[in-house]
Amino acid sequence: MKKEEEFRYFELSSNAFDDIYGTKILLSEVNTIDDIIKIFIKNTEDLFKIHNMEKQLKVFINIKSLLHIHDKTMVDIINTPCNETIYICNHC
Numbered sequence: 001m002k003k004e005e006e007f008r009y010f011e012l013s014s015n016a017f018d019d020i021y022g023t024k025i026l027l028s029e030v031n032t033i034d035d036i037i038k039i040f041i042k043n044t045e046d047l048f049k050i051h052n053m054e055k056q057l058k059v060f061i062n063i064k065s066l067l068h069i070h071d072k073t074m075v076d077i078i079n080t081p082c083n084e085t086i087y088i089c090n091h092c
């Protein structure tokens with residue numbers, strides 16, 4: 001069983017979605033922000049597929065290449081408390 005402190009919480013910040021989509025990622029599974037984005041994309045796509053959310057999946061596929069994390073290094077992310085939200089966005 002992994003401890004809560006070993007995860008960071010990432011949430012989609014997108015003008016294309018009204019609902020909140022977030023995912024917890026285990027820090028030991030990622031080395032770079034790119035790794036985080038890849039896992040975030042995979043988990044979010046899986047969620048939409050499992051629940052047959054075809055409309056959301058289509059929109060997400062259109063924006064996924066634009067996803068990024070603002071003004072944060074990997075060290076910043078490691079130092080972010082596990083109960084804080086780190087936003088992944090597709091605009092600005």
Ligand SMILES: [Zn+2]
Nearest residue numbers: 089090091092
């Ligand atoms: Zn942005």
